[in-house]
Structures are given as structure tokens and as C-alpha cells.
Amino acid sequence: xxxxxxxxxxxxxxxxxxxxxxxxxxxxxxxxxxxxxxxxxxxxxxxxxxxxxxxxxxxxxxxxxxxxxxxxxxxxxxxxxxxxxxxxxxxxxxxxxxxxxxxxxxxxxxxxxxxxxxxxxxxxxxxxxxxxxxxxxxxxxxxxxxxx
Amino acid sequence: xxxxxxxxxxxxxxxxxxxxxxxxxxxxxxxxxxxxxxxxxxxxxxxxxxxxxxxxxxxxxxxxxxxxxxxxxxxxxxxxxxxxxxxxxxxxxxxxxxxxxxxxxxxxxxxxxxxxxxxxxxxxxxxxxxxxxxxxxxxxxxxxxxxxxxxxxxxxxxxxxxxxxxxxxxxxxxxxxxxxxxxxxxxxxxxxxxxxxxxxxxxxxxxxxxxxxxxxxxxxxxxxxxxxxxxxxxxxxxxxxxxxxxxxxxxxxxxxxxxxxxxxxxxxxxxxxxxxxxxxxxxxxxxxxxxxxxxxxxxxxxxxxxxxxxxxxxxxxxxxxxxxxxxxxxxxxxxxxxxxxxxxxxxxxxxxxxxxxxxxxxxxxxxxxxxxxxxxxxxxxxxxxxxxxxxxxxxxxxxxxxxxxxxxxxxxxxxxxxxxxxxxxxxxxxxxxxxxxxxxxxxxxxxxxxxxxxxxxxxxxxxxxxxxxxxxxxxxxxxxxxxxxxxxxxxxxxxxxxxxxxxxxxxxxxxxxxxxxxxxxxxxxxxxxxxxxxxxxxxxx
Numbered sequence: 001x002x003x004x005x006x007x008x009x010x011x012x013x014x015x016x017x018x019x020x021x022x023x024x025x026x027x028x029x030x031x032x033x034x035x036x037x038x039x040x041x042x043x044x045x046x047x048x049x050x051x052x053x054x055x056x057x058x059x060x061x062x063x064x065x066x067x068x069x070x071x072x073x074x075x076x077x078x079x080x081x082x083x084x085x086x087x088x089x090x091x092x093x094x095x096x097x098x099x100x101x102x103x104x105x106x107x108x109x110x111x112x113x114x115x116x117x118x119x120x121x122x123x124x125x126x127x128x129x130x131x132x133x134x135x136x137x138x139x140x141x142x143x144x145x146x147x148x
Numbered sequence: 149x150x151x152x153x154x155x156x157x158x159x160x161x162x163x164x165x166x167x168x169x170x171x172x173x174x175x176x177x178x179x180x181x182x183x184x185x186x187x188x189x190x191x192x193x194x195x196x197x198x199x200x201x202x203x204x205x206x207x208x209x210x211x212x213x214x215x216x217x218x219x220x221x222x223x224x225x226x227x228x229x230x231x232x233x234x235x236x237x238x239x240x241x242x243x244x245x246x247x248x249x250x251x252x253x254x255x256x257x258x259x260x261x262x263x264x265x266x267x268x269x270x271x272x273x274x275x276x277x278x279x280x281x282x283x284x285x286x287x288x289x290x291x292x293x294x295x296x297x298x299x300x301x302x303x304x305x306x307x308x309x310x311x312x313x314x315x316x317x318x319x320x321x322x323x324x325x326x327x328x329x330x331x332x333x334x335x336x337x338x339x340x341x342x343x344x345x346x347x348x349x350x351x352x353x354x355x356x357x358x359x360x361x362x363x364x365x366x367x368x369x370x371x372x373x374x375x376x377x378x379x380x381x382x383x384x385x386x387x388x389x390x391x392x393x394x395x396x397x398x399x400x401x402x403x404x405x406x407x408x409x410x411x412x413x414x415x416x417x418x419x420x421x422x423x424x425x426x427x428x429x430x431x432x433x434x435x436x437x438x439x440x441x442x443x444x445x446x447x448x449x450x451x452x453x454x455x456x457x458x459x460x461x462x463x464x465x466x467x468x469x470x471x472x473x474x475x476x477x478x479x480x481x482x483x484x485x486x487x488x489x490x491x492x493x494x495x496x497x498x499x500x501x502x503x504x505x506x507x508x509x510x511x512x513x514x515x516x517x518x519x520x521x522x523x524x525x526x527x528x529x530x531x532x533x534x535x536x537x538x539x540x541x542x543x544x545x546x547x548x549x550x551x552x553x554x555x556x557x558x559x560x561x562x563x564x565x566x567x568x569x570x571x572x573x574x575x576x577x578x579x580x581x582x583x584x585x586x587x588x589x590x591x592x593x594x595x596x597x598x599x600x601x602x603x604x605x606x607x608x609x610x611x612x613x614x615x616x617x618x619x620x621x622x623x624x625x626x627x628x629x630x631x632x633x634x635x636x637x638x639x640x641x642x643x644x645x646x647x648x649x650x651x652x653x654x655x656x657x658x659x660x661x662x663x664x665x666x667x668x669x670x671x672x673x674x675x676x677x678x679x680x681x682x683x684x685x686x687x688x689x
Contacts, residue, residue, distance in 0.1 A: 004272075006321030006328070023581045024607070024614020031520060061608045068524025068604035098521050108272055108330060128560040129568075129578035 001114045008110045009034045011120050012047065018126030019051040025060045028067065032090030035097070037110035046083045048119040053084070063091045070098060153411045157541065160407075162633040166644025167455070167487035168651035170689065171495035172502060173410055173509045176654030177689055179345045180674060181506075182336060184685025186212050190677040193217065193249065195357060199365045200224045204259065205357070207350050208249055209677065211336055216275070216343070217246040218350035219258050222358060230281050232315045232387035239265070239279035240312065241354070245347040247273045247326065265316070270324040275331065276347040277323055280312040280355070283385065287311055290359055290374070295367025299375050305382060306444060309657060309669045312355045313385025317344045329517065338513050340402065341653060348670050352384045353677040376676065383672030386655065389665035390565045393645040394556065397582045400622055400629030405514045406652050407628035413508035414494055417501045418475040428471055431500035438492060439463050449660040451641065455488055462489020469493065474500075522618050524604025528595050531603050531620065535592045538623045541632050542585035543592060553638035556582040567642060567664065583636040587616045654689075 003011075009030045016026035033047055050056055059077070076088045158164075170177070182188075189210040197203035202224045208217040221242045229238045242263045246254065254273070261268040265279055286308045293300040319341070321327040331337045356379045363371040396403055423431075442460050447453055462485040470480035474497055481493040498505040526534075536543065545551055555568045557578040568575045581587065591613045600606035607614050623630045634640065642664045650658060655668035675684040 002324075004321030004324055004327045007324065022612040022614060024616070024618060025611050027520075027615060027618070057611070061611055064522075064611070064614065065524070065604050065608045068522045068607065070521075070524070106329070108327075125560065127558065127578060128563065129557045129566075129575050131559045131561045132573070 001117060002109045002111045003117070005034055005037065005110050008037055008112070011117075011124055014127050015048070015120040015123035016051055018123035019056065021051070021057055021060065025057065025064060028064050028094075029060060029087075032063075032087060032094055034090075034110070035093040036086050036090040037112065038106050039093070042086075042110070042112040042116065044083065044113060045116045045119055046086060047116055048123065049081070050084045050087050051123065053081075055079075059087075063088070067091065067094060067098070070095075153408075153415045156538075156627045156630065157632055159411070160628065160630060160632040162631060162641070162644040164487045164491070165631065165648040166641070167491045168648050169492050169495045170651050170654040170656060171410070171498045172505050172689065173413065173498060173512070174652055174654030175339060175341045176345050176349075176671060176674075178339050178509055179342050179349065180671075180680075180685045180688055183209065183211070184675075184680050184682045186336075187682075188212075188680060190353070190680070192357070194255075195361070197222050197358065197361050201358065201362055201365070204255060205354055206246075206250060206255065207353055207357075207677070209346065209350065214247075214334070214336070215249055216346055217249050218347060218354060219244050219246050219250055219255060219262065220351070220354045221259060221263050223263065225281075227284065230284065232281060232313065233389075236315065237265075239263075239315070240282045241351075241358070242279045243276075243347065243351055243354075244270065244274045244278070245276040245343055245350070247275055247331075266323065268323050272326040272330060274324075275326050275343040276317060276319045277325060278314050278317040278347050278351065280314045280351060280384070282312050283308050283310060287359070291362045291366055294360065294363030294374060295365075295371045297367065297370040297372050299372070299378060302378065302381075305378060307446070308385075309444075309672055310355075310383050310385035311359055312351070313387055313667065314348060314351065315387050316391075317347055317386075319344050329515075332513065332515070339509065340406070340513055345653070345670075348384050348386075349674070350677065352382070352671050352674075355384065356382075356676065376679070379676060381673060383656075383669040383674070386668050386670060387665065388646060388650070388668065390567060390642055392649055393642045394565050394580065394582055396631065396645050396649055397584065397635060399516065400619065401514050401516060401519070401626045402629075403648075404626035404629030405512050408626070409508040409511045410494075410498070411628065412511070413498060413501075413505045414478070416504050416508075417497050418478055420474050420501075422473050423471055423477075423500070427500040430502075431496040434496040434499040435463065435466055435493075438496075445657055447659045449662070451643070451663070452658065452660050458486040459488035459492060462486055462492065465489065466493060466496075519622075520618070522603070522607070522614070522621060524602060524607070526603040526621075528598060528600060528603065528606060531606075531617070532592060532595050534620055534624055535588055535595075538620070538627065538630065539585060539588040539592075542589045542634075545585065545589065545634060547586050547589060550638045551634055552583075552586060552636055554636040554640060556580040556636070567640075570636075581615055583634075584616070584619055584630065585634055586636065587613075588620065591616045591620070 012033045013026045013030035016029045017023060191208045193206040193208050195205045201222055203222055205220040206217050208215050223240060225238055225240045242265060244258055244262050261270060289304055290300040319325060337343055356374060360373045445456050465484055470476045481490045553570055555570045555575040557566055557568055557575050557580060559566050594610060598606050600609060603617060607617055643660045643666055646666060647658050650668055655670050656672060657669045660666040674688045
């Protein structure tokens with residue numbers, strides 16, 4: 001399926017948050033996934049596999065540290081499953097972009113497998129609060145009748 | 149003489165921001181002036197609406213390089229389904245803004261998607277998605293009058309100000325719409341929200357045609373068309389709620405560009421040694437217009453009733469404003485008026501010097517995808533100093549129970565932003581990062597006890613502050629992007645945040661219905677799409 005880059009970034013960020021990552025890491029992760037999607041179709045579900053991996057936060061702490069130090073990326077850790085390699089590629093693209101290196105052509109649209117989109121949506125949903133009758137009325141602040 | 153910009157710690161207070169007025173720098177005004185200047189041409193391509201008021205229409209504006217079309221679908225909506233809440237599922241009319249002129253196949257495809265609104269899947273040829281509901285009472289009165297061969301009562305029209313109100317105008321890639329980056333380089337769409345404003349402008353035109361159609365259906369040959377004068381006096385309403393407030397916190401660099409452009413224009417005006425006669429005349433004319441219009445600004449909300457009363461008193465005082473120089477007038481306003489009057493006088497000064505204001509208007513956009521990196525080489529001391537410089541107000545706050553009484557969250561049911569009570573409901577796990585002041589104070593406390601060698605190392609240890617660190621570095625470069633007030637306090641009035649954004653849109657008759665939702669009017673008294681000229685576009689507002 002195809003989605004706008006804005007939709008992709010927003011959903012990946014929220015999914016990363018839903019998977020338990022701090023907001024700041026979720027933001028950088030989403031940027032990296034957008035960088036990958038600007039290159040190519042995102043095939044499979046590695047984005048979610050990464051987020052659900054017990055070491056996801058540790059890996060992202062290292063990846064963003066290198067980004068913050070504007071240094072070249074380190075070799076990826078040996079224990080990373082091969083299908084998650086694109087996450088490192090996404091960060092590598094961002095390192096290059098930051099250092100004014102190779103410029104990548106933009107695609108007009110991101111394309112991803114619909115299975116991934118649904119899995120991301122499920123994780124995104126974890127960031128949303130269930131509603132009570134009380135919050136339903138109070139939270140939005142509107143009365144029942146807003147029409148005239 | 150160089151006059152400093154008004155400082156963020158003075159300006160970026162919610163009460164002050166909630167006193168902003170539309171000005172010639174607002175996005176609706178920018179759009180209209182461009183269309184007038186570039187001689188945009190209006191063309192109704194299609195108007196296929198049946199006797200029940202159901203059907204489709206295509207209304208196109210042709211610019212010098214490109215055309216944009218409103219594709220409209222009119223529906224027969226039972227009264228019991230009509231709701232302005234964003235959670236509604238059916239509307240009187242639904243719309244999208246199409247990039248170019250749509251083919252019949254395009255319209256057929258859009259008809260399967262656009263009426264569903266939030267369930268729609270759109271493509272890069274669609275720029276905006278919107279919907280509107282009738283003002284039921286006024287709609288019926290106007291149809292009755294026109295169908296009987298007479299014009300509707302002017303007073304009744306003025307009391308509402310619009311025949312339909314939109315309840316959302318989506319853009320920027322939502323629901324599959326075109327991404328902003330793909331169109332941001334077009335001169336006509338470079339300024340913020342131009343596609344959204346064009347959508348609303350064409351909805352206004354569609355509504356005029358639809359009411360004339362309904363009058364003919366009811367009255368047959370005796371029906372008359374709504375007069376151009378009355379049609380012009382009507383805008384498009386809008387109901388808006390909390391959804392708009394998080395935008396202001398989530399886009400600090402964009403908000404900085406809006407406010408910094410306005411403040412830079414005012415500072416440049418303040419540097420002028422004296423008013424010239426024609427500039428002063430323009431400022432006074434804007435003031436006179438404001439005084440004439442203020443009786444039309446109605447609200448039932450006590451907060452707004454008081455604001456409007458203050459503004460009215462300030463406007464009368466402004467007739468005695470110190471006109472020895474622009475800066476003297478600003479100083480006088482600061483000393484003698486409330487926030488309402490101070491900010492209204494600022495819009496008069498922008499009107500007085502259109503060349504300065506319009507030049508700065510071109511600086512209100514930003515590429516938010518760029519500049520996302522964090523400079524990890526900052527020392528912790530440097531980071532703390534920056535927090536002290538830009539978030540002094542937050543460090544002075546004790547962030548006790550009443551200061552953290554509220555929680556911003558998104559509801560599972562409707563996927564919309566909400567404001568909850570921290571003590572009453574288990575919402576904390578779902579809290580959105582919309583309290584930069586509180587987070588910055590916590591960041592400062594953590595930095596004070598850290599032994600990390602630099603910011604990058606600190607963030608590797610404590611990534612929960614990463615979002616806040618990025619924000620801090622932005623604020624150093626974009627100081628007008630940060631609201632210097634507590635956005636989760638028990639005393640927070642979200643409508644102040646909404647008014648800031650709506651003033652930059654160019655919305656008028658800000659009318660809160662509670663502390664968190666409101667109605668406004670757009671394009672009231674503006675020329676109609678088929679009569680645009682340099683003169684009437686420049687003269688609007």
C-alpha cells in the first residue's frame with residue numbers, strides 16, 4: 001500500500017512510543033524509517049520486529065549517540081537479526097544527510113506492506129487512553145448539543 | 149535607531165497570545181492578495197445538484213501557473229445526524245481540494261472516498277479534505293426568503309455570519325493527501341496553510357451557489373438569487389476544539405517563524421522616526437474599521453465577553469494614541485491598554501506599512517523536516533545555561549499538584565486530543581509530551597546531578613530527556629516558538645492557544661463556547677471568487 005511520508009513518520013513515531021520507547025528516541029527512529037522509505041519499498045515487518053526486540057532501546061541509544069556526535073556509524077552489533085539491517089541503513093542515511101554527503105532522490109510516496117501498516121497501527125493504539133463516559137464529555141469540552 | 153523586538157518572555161504568555169488579532173500577515177489575507185495581484189480566474193466546472201440538494205460540483209481557481217479545484221459533494225443529512233464534533237460521521241457537504249482540474253474518473257473516485265472523511269484514502273493529487281454543516285436556523289430562513297422572491301433579513305445574517313461552518317480542514321499528508329514537501333516550493337503555496345485557506349474560500353463560493361439552488365428548487369420562477377452584497381457579508385464558519393492546541397506545542401519552529409516575522413515587521417516599523425501622513429491615515433482607518441465591527445463580535449462566554457469589552461474600551465482610548473512616532477505609539481499602547489488593545493494596535497501598524505508587513509510575510513514558512521539533529525557536543529553546563537536563559541519561568545515554577553493538574557492525552561475511542569484531570573483518572577501512562585516547561589525543569593534537575601561528559605553521553609544514559617533536549621536546542625535558535633506558560637496547569641485556558649493559531653489564519657469573531665471549543669468566521673466581507681481584483685483583495689479586512 002502507499003501512504004504519505006507524513007503518515008508514515010507519524011505512525012512509526014507513535015508505534016515506537018507504544019512499544020515503550022521514550023518520545024525522543026521514537027522521533028529519531030521514525031526519521032530513520034522515513035529515510036529508508038524515501039529509497040525503496042518497505043517490505044516485510046522488520047520495523048515492528050525491531051521495536052518489539054528487547055534490545056531496541058539499547059540499540060537506539062547507541063545509534064542516536066553517534067548521530068548526536070555527528071560521527072560515522074559504528075558497525076552494527078553482531079547479535080542483530082539480519083532482517084533488521086535496514087534500521088542501521090536508515091541511520092546511515094541520516095548521518096550522510098547531516099554531514100552534507102550523498103543526496104538521495106525523494107520518492108513522492110512511501111510504499112509498505114499492508115501487514116506492517118496494521119501492526120504499526122496496533123502499537124500506535126497503545127498510546128491512546130481508553131475513555132470513560134465522564135472523560136468523553138469533559139475531555140473534549142463540548143456539550144452534547146453543539147448544533148444550531 | 150534600532151528598536152529591539154519585543155522579548156519572548158513578555159510576548160509568549162498565553163493571555164497575551166490569546167489576544168492576537170488577524171492582520172494583513174494572516175494566511176487568508178496573504179492568499180487573497182496573491183489571487184488579486186495575479187489576477188486569478190474563477191470557473192465553475194460542474195454543478196450537478198438535484199432537488200434534494202444532493203450531488204457534486206467542481207469549482208476551479210486558475211492561477212498564473214496552476215489551477216486548483218474544489219470538488220464538492222452535497223448530501224441530504226437528516227437533522228439528527230448533524231454534529232459539529234470532530235467525531236461526527238456524516239455532514240451536509242464534504243470537500244477536497246484537487247491539484248488541477250479533475251476528470252470525471254477522478255470525481256467518481258473521490259465520491260467513493262471524500263464523504264467518508266476520516267475513513268478516506270486519498271492520493272497525492274488531493275491537497276486538502278474538509279466538510280461542513282449548515283447553520284440550520286439561518287439556512288432555512290434564507291431559503292424561505294429567496295424562494296419567496298425577497299432578500300433575507302440583513303440583521304439575521306449578521307447575527308450568525310455564515311450559512312455553513314466547516315468542522316475540519318485537513319492537509320499535509322493526512323489520510324493519504326499530498327505531503328507538504330511536494331508542494332511547498334510552489335510560490336502560491338509556500339506560505340503556511342495556503343491550500344487549506346483556498347479550500348475554505350472555495351467552500352464559501354459553493355455555499356452561495358447551493359443556497360441559490362435550494363431557493364430555486366423551492367420557489368421556482370419567483371425565487372431570486374442572494375444579492376452579491378449579502379453574499380459578500382457572509383463568511384464560512386468553523387467549529388474547532390482541542391485538536392488545534394497540541395499543534396502549537398508540536399511545531400515550535402513554525403510558530404517562531406510566524407511570530408518572529410510579525411515582530412520583525414513591527415520592529416522595523418518602530419525604527420521609523422515618525423509617521424508619514426498616509427501611513428498614519430491607514431492605521432487610523434484600520435482602527436475605525438475595528439470600532440465599527442466590534443458590536444458584531446458576540447459571545448456568550450464570560451471570558452470572551454470581558455475580552456471584547458476590554459477591546460472596545462481600548463479602541464476608544466486608541467483614538468488618543470501618541471502619534472509622534474510608531475515606537476511612541478507602541479509604548480503608549482503598552483502603558484495605557486490591555487493585551488487586547490496592545491495587539492490590536494500592532495495590527496493597525498502592520499496595516500499602516502503594508503510594504504514592510506508584506507515583505508516579512510514571506511518569511512513565515514519553514515522546512516520542518518530539516519534541522520532535526522541534536523548537537524551532542526554541548527557541555528552540560530552549556531545545556532543548563534540555555535535552560536536558564538529560555539525557561540527561567542519554568543525553573544521558578546514548583547510544579548506542584550495544581551501546576552500539573554491536567555494531562556494531555558489522545559482518546560482511544562476517537563483518536564482526538566483531550567485534556568484530562570491527573571488526579572481523577574489514570575491517564576498518566578498515556579500523557580502526550582505537551583508540557584515543555586515541566587519537562588525542561590526535570591531535565592535541568594537531572595543535568596545538575598549527572599557526570600556525563602557531554603549532552604550526547606547524557607542522553608545515552610537518560611534518553612527520556614531526548615525529546616526535551618531537541619526542543620531546547622530549537623528554542624535557542626527559534627525563541628518565539630515557545631509558550632512561556634504552563635500548558636498543564638489547573639488554570640490553563642486552551643482557548644488562548646486556539647486564538648493564537650486562528651489569528652494567524654485570519655479568523656474573526658472568535659466565540660468560545662467553553663474553555664476548550666469555539667466558533668469563528670472566515671473570509672467574512674471578502675470579495676467573492678468571481679469578482680476578485682487587486683483593489684478588493686487589498687482592501688479586505
